[in-house]
Amino acid sequence: MNVTLSSEAAPVTATWRDYLALTKPRIISLLLFTTMAAMYIADAHRVTVGLFLAVMFGGYAAAGAANAFNMIYDRDIDARMDRTAQRPTVTQLIPTRHAFLFALLLAVGSFVLLWLAANLLTACLALAGLAFYVLVYTMLLKRRTWHNIVIGGAAGAFPPLVGYTAVTNHLTPLAWLLFAIIFVWTPVHFWALALLIKDDYARVGVPMLPVVHGDRATVVQIIGYTLLTIAVTLLPLFRHEAKWLYLGAACLLNGLLLAGSLRLYRKLEKRFAAGLFHYSMLYLALLFLALALDRSLLH
Numbered sequence: 692m693n694v695t696l697s698s699e700a701a702p703v704t705a706t707w708r709d710y711l712a713l714t715k716p717r718i719i720s721l722l723l724f725t726t727m728a729a730m731y732i733a734d735a736h737r738v739t740v741g742l743f744l745a746v747m748f749g750g751y752a753a754a755g756a757a758n759a760f761n762m763i764y765d766r767d768i769d770a771r772m773d774r775t776a777q778r779p780t781v782t783q784l785i786p787t788r789h790a791f792l793f794a795l796l797l798a799v800g801s802f803v804l805l806w807l808a809a810n811l812l813t814a815c816l817a818l819a820g821l822a823f824y825v826l827v828y829t830m831l832l833k834r835r836t837w838h839n840i841v842i843g844g845a846a847g848a849f850p851p852l853v854g855y856t857a858v859t860n861h862l863t864p865l866a867w868l869l870f871a872i873i874f875v876w877t878p879v880h881f882w883a884l885a886l887l888i889k890d891d892y893a894r895v896g897v898p899m900l901p902v903v904h905g906d907r908a909t910v911v912q913i914i915g916y917t918l919l920t921i922a923v924t925l926l927p928l929f930r931h932e933a934k935w936l937y938l939g940a941a942c943l944l945n946g947l948l949l950a951g952s953l954r955l956y957r958k959l960e961k962r963f964a965a966g967l968f969h970y971s972m973l974y975l976a977l978l979f980l981a982l983a984l985d986r987s988l989l990h
Contacts (some may be wrong), residue, residue, distance in 0.1 A: 709779045710793055713762055714755030721972055722850045726750045728979035729854030729869055735987040737858050745808030746857045750850060752801035753817040757824040757846070759794035763787055764829050768895040774888060809857035816856060820849025834896070837903045840885075844877030845870075851979070865932050869979075871923050876975055878916040879952070882909050883968035887961055910956045913967075917952040921945040924978060933982055934989045940981030944974050 726746060730738050762769065762780040766787070769775035779785040785793075798821060806814035828843025851869035856862060882900055885892065886909060889901040901909045924941050927933040951967040 705779060705785045705789075709784055712779055713759040713785065713790060713793060714751070714797070715758040716755075718758065719751055719754045721976060722754050722847060723747060723750055724976050725869070725873065725979050726850040726854035728983040729851035729866070730858050731983040732851075732865070732869065732979070732986050733855045733858040735983070742808060742857060745804055746813070746854060749801045749805040749808065749814075749817060750853055752797040752804070753821050753853075754850070756794045756797035756801065757821040759790055759797065760821075760825045761829045763790050763794065764825070765833075768834075768897065771895050772888075772891040774891060805853070805857070810860045812860055812862075813853055813857045816849055816852045820846050820853070823849070835898070837898045837900045840881045840899070841878055844881065845874055847877055848873035864930065865927065868923070868926055868930075868932070871926075872920070872978070873975070875916055875919045875923050876971070879913050879920060879948070880968065880971040880975070882913050882916075883955070883964050883971060885909065886964040887968065906959055910952070910959060914952045914956060917949055921949065927982065933985045935985075936989060937982050937985035940985075941978065944978050944981075948974050 727743070730743065730746065762778055765775075766778070766780045769778050770781045775781065780787065780790050798818070801821075802814045802818055805817055824843070824846035828839060828846055832839035832843045848870040851873065852862065852866055855866040855869065859866075885899045885901050886906060889899060889906075892899040893902045900912060924945060928938055928941070947970065951963070951970055955963045955967055
């Protein structure tokens with residue numbers, strides 16, 4: 692029996708897992724949770740199984756498209772950062788053209804699904820969040836100013852608007868409060884992460900706050916935005932949009948968030964930055980859950 696050996700390895704074909712990686716599913720999970728919670732915050736009695744599933748799929752597709760476009764645009768700096776060097780857009784396991792078509796398909800599919808299953812306003816808000824993340828944050832701000840995450844972070848505040856309008860077909864002051872909570876929370880969350888990976892950002896010249904102004908200034912900003920976050924999260928109570936269940940949860944969660952920020956200021960160590968980063972994700976999820984339960988059970 693003759694065996695022919697080839698000196699060249701067979702080309703590796705991208706799998707569905709590689710395309711899934713383009714969407715950054717771990718990041719999307721928190722966005723989807725705020726979308727889901729916002730639906731029940733708006734009006735739990737009007738959330739049907741069909742609408743819920745459509746908004747979850749549509750919301751995932753919109754956020755996934757934004758992340759895929761981000762990977763395509765940033766593949767030059769991703770190649771020089773340790774945590775992103777193996778992304779399929781960098782290794783070209785998924786060619787740029789294929790990644791672009793995949794992202795475009797997700798964006799169009801999301802818009803159509805949300806329009807048909809919910810309403811046009813919901814579809815437009817999801818598309819606006821996608822466009823803001825790609826055009827404003829990724830292409831305009833990220834490589835130019837340390838304010839990138841303060842302004843560009845608004846993209847992550849669109850999901851609750853999507854969930855809210857999917858149920859109501861209009862925006863209310865409460866919907867904008869949900870947007871504001873995520874908007875002021877984002878710097879706390881992201882700058883805690885930036886403290887951990889500032890060397891990567893410095894290597895590629897991305898002016899994240901710790902790179903430009905140092906760790907101590909970053910922690911001071913984190914504390915400032917923590918206080919602002921606390922203030923904004925109490926506004927639903929002052930507007931009589933929430934009751935005692937949310938009050939108790941907000942007080943506990945905000946107390947722990949402030950304690951984590953102050954601990955990081957007293958001891959500027961990576962383990963405390965990591966602790967604050969991980970807690971900030973749990974904080975946002977539990978806060979939205981508490982408000983959803985409060986309005987579903989007590990209103």
